[in-house]
Amino acid sequence: MSITTNVATFIRTRYHGLVSFLALFIVWSAVSHYELVSAEYLPSPPAVAKAFVKVIKSGQLGVSLGSSLVRIAEGFFIGTTLGFLFGVAMGVSATAERLFAPLFNALRQVPIIGWIPLIIVWCGINEPSKISFISIGAFFPILLSTFEGIRSVSKSYLEVAQVFEYNRIKLLRKIVVPGAVPNIVSGIRLSMGTSWLLVVWAEINTRSAYGIGDLLSSAGDGKKPDIAFVCIIVIGIVAFLINELFGHLEARLSTWRKSYR
Amino acid sequence: MERLGTLEVKNLSKKFRSRNDELTVLNDINLTVQPGEFISIIGSSGCGKTTFLRLVVGLEKGYEGEILLDGQRLNGPSLKRGVVFQDHRLLPWLSIEKNVGMGLKDAKSDESRKAIQEHLELVGLKGFEKHYPHQLSGGMSQRAAIARALVNRPGILLLDEPLGALDALTRMYMHQELERIWKQEKITMIMITHDVDEAIVLSDKIVVMSSRPGTIKKIIPVPLARPRDRASYDFVKIKEEVLEEFQLHTEHPFTYTI
Ligand SMILES: Nc1ncnc2c1ncn2[C@@H]1O[C@H](COP(=O)(O)OP(=O)(O)O)[C@@H](O)[C@H]1O
Ligand SMILES: [Mg+2]
Numbered sequence: 001m002s003i004t005t006n007v008a009t010f011i012r013t014r015y016h017g018l019v020s021f022l023a024l025f026i027v028w029s030a031v032s033h034y035e036l037v038s039a040e041y042l043p044s045p046p047a048v049a050k051a052f053v054k055v056i057k058s059g060q061l062g063v064s065l066g067s068s069l070v071r072i073a074e075g076f077f078i079g080t081t082l083g084f085l086f087g088v089a090m091g092v093s094a095t096a097e098r099l100f101a102p103l104f105n106a107l108r109q110v111p112i113i114g115w116i117p118l119i120i121v122w123c124g125i126n127e128p129s130k131i132s133f134i135s136i137g138a139f140f141p142i143l144l145s146t147f148e149g150i151r152s153v154s155k156s157y158l159e160v161a162q163v164f165e166y167n168r169i170k171l172l173r174k175i176v177v178p179g180a181v182p183n184i185v186s187g188i189r190l191s192m193g194t195s196w197l198l199v200v201w202a203e204i205n206t207r208s209a210y211g212i213g214d215l216l217s218s219a220g221d222g223k224k225p226d227i228a229f230v231c232i233i234v235i236g237i238v239a240f241l242i243n244e245l246f247g248h249l250e251a252r253l254s255t256w257r258k259s260y261r
Numbered sequence: 262m263e264r265l266g267t268l269e270v271k272n273l274s275k276k277f278r279s280r281n282d283e284l285t286v287l288n289d290i291n292l293t294v295q296p297g298e299f300i301s302i303i304g305s306s307g308c309g310k311t312t313f314l315r316l317v318v319g320l321e322k323g324y325e326g327e328i329l330l331d332g333q334r335l336n337g338p339s340l341k342r343g344v345v346f347q348d349h350r351l352l353p354w355l356s357i358e359k360n361v362g363m364g365l366k367d368a369k370s371d372e373s374r375k376a377i378q379e380h381l382e383l384v385g386l387k388g389f390e391k392h393y394p395h396q397l398s399g400g401m402s403q404r405a406a407i408a409r410a411l412v413n414r415p416g417i418l419l420l421d422e423p424l425g426a427l428d429a430l431t432r433m434y435m436h437q438e439l440e441r442i443w444k445q446e447k448i449t450m451i452m453i454t455h456d457v458d459e460a461i462v463l464s465d466k467i468v469v470m471s472s473r474p475g476t477i478k479k480i481i482p483v484p485l486a487r488p489r490d491r492a493s494y495d496f497v498k499i500k501e502e503v504l505e506e507f508q509l510h511t512e513h514p515f516t517y518t519i
Contacts (some may be wrong), residue, residue: 086349159320163338164364164413174363180352256353256393 043226048223048233051226054136060215065234067210068199071127075134076195080188085141085202087146087187092176097147111138112198116205125206130199137198149183174230182254189246212238266331266341266416267316268294268449272415273326274474275312286312289473290326293438296416298327299443299450301460302468303503310453311347317451318344335499340364343410347421349402351394357381357405364413378399380408383442400431411446420452424459436462440487457503461496462489469506479506 011018017044023044029214032044033038038046089096115136153176161171177184203213209214212231219227273290277284286309294300302310315321317328319338328335330342351360362368362377381387384404396403403423410418423439424432442461443450454460460467464483471478481502485495 019291135416156346156348157352160346160363162320163318163342163344165338165340175352178352181354252471256395 003255011177025085028183037225040223041225045228048229052230055215055227061230061234063210064212064215065238068203068212069204071130071211072192072199074196075131076138076192078131079135079138079195079257080130080191082135082189083142084146084184085186087143088172088177089185090143091147091150091180091236092172103139107242112194114200120206129206130202133202134195134198137194138191140185141194142184145183145187145190146180149180149187152183153179182250183252184205185246185250189243189250192246193239194244196235196242200235266449266453267296268292268417268451269327269332270317270326270331271329273313273316273328275309275316275321275324285474287316287324288476289485290475290477291479292415292468292477294449294451297449299462299463300452300468301458301465302451302470303455303460304319304470304475305455305472305507306472308472310470311421311428313475314344314421314451314453317417318342318419334451335414340413341384341415341417343413343415343418345403345406345418345420345423347423347425347503348405349394351402351405351409352393355393356390357386357394357397360394360405361408361412363409364467366443368513376412377408380412383411383445384408385438385447393492398431400427400435403427403435407418407439409443411448415448416453422453422455424454424456437488439463457500458491460503461485461499462491469503481506 010048028042029045032039033041043051044099052061067117086096090100091097112133115133119129119132123132156174156181158171161175199211200213202217203211212235214237216228216231219225219231270290270292274285276285278284278476290313302313304310312321312379317335318326319342334437342365351357352363355363358381359378361370361380362373365373365376367373367376374500377390378387381390384407386401386404386408389397389401389405394405403426407420407423424435427435436459439450439452442448443463450463452460452463461483467483468477468484469479469481470476481499483499485493485499489496492513
């Protein structure tokens, strides 16, 4: 499929969503054009476009976005790996479930932001604290969905494995985990979305290094609403792309479940 | 022929216990199946046919009596006994060829690939290697399940109402296919059914079961030449003989709608 047909399908299917963006843009243009709000508070679309070009040319945007994405990758990797492993253990073994489920259910009740003070005490305000924070956020969605996915694997498939004399490892690799894949991917998607949210949040609140959140909060401090606009738009677009990407992945890996009678 | 085994079931009884209840599902079952025989088990729903099959497979534990294969007591499920479940139980996330290869030690070896191909051909699914179970019809799924059960060359194949969900025409076609596979593979087959015609077309012996508790009421031999003609006099006579077993229980006429 060519890019133009892709764009055409996109516009056709998401047409309604685009209308609201367009409406917002028109209101924004009108308000700044007739100077209903001073440019000090609301930069005009051309001003934002200029700021956009400026941060791209100076490399600020690239470096900020890059650092945020690296942070996410690290935190997401740690969080989802641990969440997956605990999810599998609890899904497979009733003992592991009895051991860990109460603890994780209790910890899950703590709003993620509630961890911040402790994390700062333990890890300071540098990289480790941000990565721990993202890891915690990524941990719970994948933990729960892996656990549920494994529990949803039908007992009748386990009997098939028994008839074929599968040992525990083969059972896990060939039946239990593949059967849980649709749940696992939707957990990954949730974890990824949460990670992106948290990296921005962490960068704003524990400012120290480069990051899209830092760029945003320094724009606020320096009274540069045009840069702030650029950041918000970029954050939105990245969140959208992440969601689309993992949505496609999920749809692809779950077709068998949807069409399964 | 050494992979074929004689199955002996002696005084087999099975009870299911719940908290304060005990249900005797099978009572004093005695049956000997010779190597290469085709046996059908026929009986009304709930009479314990699936339970019997699961005991022979080794999926159900805790019974009285003996189940012997060549004189040896069974010890759990084994690759030597293939099963086709009532619901085909193909793994929905695997292609047909991968499903068929499930029971092979190293499904990627040349030998395994060859075995998979041969068995897909045997059940008439050549060309459907890369398809997924949801893309197959009910009859094709059951055939894939049969290929999967046969690919390790088990001595005994146990089939639990394998054709129960199929329409009448596909069913008759599958009877020919099953008979062909049975002859070609020279394998012992034990099939559960509640279709009397199906049992007579395919079997050397028909085991008629009665329910609550499940017992063997009669074993009816089918000494007819193959392939069998459903309209022949001998066929109809045997059918009458089987049906008579069910009509005897006039005290519960509705339990025996076959
Ligand atoms: N795991 C089990 N626990 C308790 N009762 C069972 C179990 N499996 C089967 N039964 C009971 O045993 C009886 C026979 O079941 P089944 O062997 O499935 O019959 P059939 O295959 O002949 O229809 C039924 O009454 C059923 O409810
Ligand atoms: Mg049954």
